[in-house]
Amino acid sequence: MSNFKLPPSLSIHGNEKIAKDILSRIWGKKGVFTCTVANTLTSTIPGISDAGDTPELTLFTPAADAELLVLGKTVCMKGIPINPGGIPTPATLTQAALEISNMPFFIVNGGCKVKPNLPCIEMGGEYGNYVTSGKAVSNVKKVFENGVILGKMLAHGHDFVVISESCAGGTTTALAVLMAMGIIKENLVSSSSPNNPRELKTKTVMEGLKAAGIGIGDLANDPLKAIGCVGDPMMPANIGIIIGAAKHVPVIVGGGTQMAAVIAAAVKIDPSIVGNIFQGTTRWLMGDPNSNMAKIMDSISPDIPIVYVNMDYSSSPYEGLQAYEWGYIKEGVGCGGSSVAAIIQSSGKVTCDELLEKVHEIYKKIMNFD
Template sequence: MNYWIKPQPLDFNVEHPFFLCVLSNTDTAKIPGISAAGRSPDVIDYTPAGDAELVTLGRTICKSEPPMTPAGSPTPAVITRAALQLTKIPFLFINSGLRVIPKIPLLDVGAKPGGDIRTAKGVLDVGLIYENSVELGRQIKRLSDCVIIGESVPAGTTTAMCVLKALGINARVSSSYPENPLNIKEQTVEEALSNKGISFGDLKDDPMRAIEYFGDPMMPCVCGLVKGLGDTTSVLAGGTQMMAVLALIKHIGINSDVSIATTKFVAEDKTASFLETVSDLGFKSYISDPGFNLSKNPGLRMYESGDVKEGVGAGGGMFAAGIMGIGQDELRDQVELICDQVF
């Protein structure tokens, strides 16, 4: 049944899974051409809130149009909703620096929206976010033996790239665009590093400052959650953004049972180094394939051409579905049904 997840997660014996998704906004996302997490730049701030509403309610309230890429591919929230519906896994969303608040039940770790890393600090009150998230992780630990943690943060691959460079890790990040705008990302990262007087690897021993200068508010939240969860199994649900979080977890010195699950669209992205970097960091990765090449929905088939790739914990949601016995066809059928209902 798990053939659509590689490697097969045979070592997962989960009784009480729980799904979390961390939501953040940043000014970095407003740099033209840097993110496809929204049909146009003026709606990017609505994307995390819309994702959360869609997963929870099956519709968006904060904006009449549900999140989609400029090319018209549906948000990966449809995958996450399908996985959570089929598995009936309990879930909650966390506000870690939102500008637009979704109209759903929401946890809050006291974060402010992130800045433009070129000209301002990426994250304010890093310590507060981290400590609040540690405490939240300790509480959730009592409820679950496996916590899957996703994110929705437009332009998060750019902040991920900058943090990785500050830590001395020469990794390549993916993009929600079919054509990765690496030139824009690299220019943004170079400007951010230069303006703060930081060179490659300067902050390898100060990961919290790397987050403060160059990260986004999702990062200290997820790091804190993993710390608080302790020996409870954690699965980071995401691509190269969560790859950067793994690097932070390692540099902070958090000793936890943590792995990462993403989609085949990230793993097969030749402009990114997901598999190589995760392996070099010493963590295990799981890759889910929803079989969208067989989909009747043209927007979902566009994922196969590199549109969207990942987000809102989609890879981790599919991973959870797989370990709970859901097959690829069943998952894809449910995603298509949700797309028909929403779009």
């Protein structure tokens, strides 16, 4: 729509025409948010994932994120998921966006070793093996098919669907799947640390591809097989949801480079969804000097735009939040997608300042400040 005006809280990368067409169709309408949680043992390889204070704790992060969203506190572990530096999970921003928008939301269990203590939508998946095994995910087809059904269900009665993930180690498995599909031939994925362990990730991925007996690009036409070999259990669930939902309503794929593998697979399986999906993410992710979301997306399709929220934590009085401006975290738990969605539902009335204020409220409560 030519006369659609983007508020200053949002920016677009890529095909602006498609982005504005989708935005204008869902502006002021009501969506539903889902977060798919899953584990891959890959996150416990020392140095791979910073989404947890220690390699072992990375397995608790998805469940703890889900508990934080639903219960406002964690049950499966003490405290909230943090990076080794003590920087809080992006779920704090997701929570803020969901509260402000009053958007319905559900947790999807893609396959967890540590399950959240709350009712999840069950997909029949198992937690993932080490990507280095070359046999990373079981039951891929069944979980994908369940995803398609769930996507259709979510499209019923909602004007748009937001999907997201919490799966530590997921940028490594995303890199592996993107390479198996030949989408990228170099390491462009992000990290929750400003010191992206790119060499370690690449080495780990190459080990996984070798164990699976596949070369770069070998599975360009069989993304579900690529996931079975070197992916994680979040992927088939979310790929299914996109395909099931995008036939009926627009889908916002909330997340960073981790979700690029999901988008690439979904578009390969069903190209007809292009024009009805965009990625929803954060300014932090787009500005990351150590990854290149834009370049990955350009390789997947020129017609899947990115809409990102211009959140800025530099004025926050809390160091844990300021750290987002120093290259920590950037994305996760759909913090970008849910923020974009909150702005859409309010027809642009919700601002970044309002979101930040709510984040402060949540953060103070969780940290027992004041």
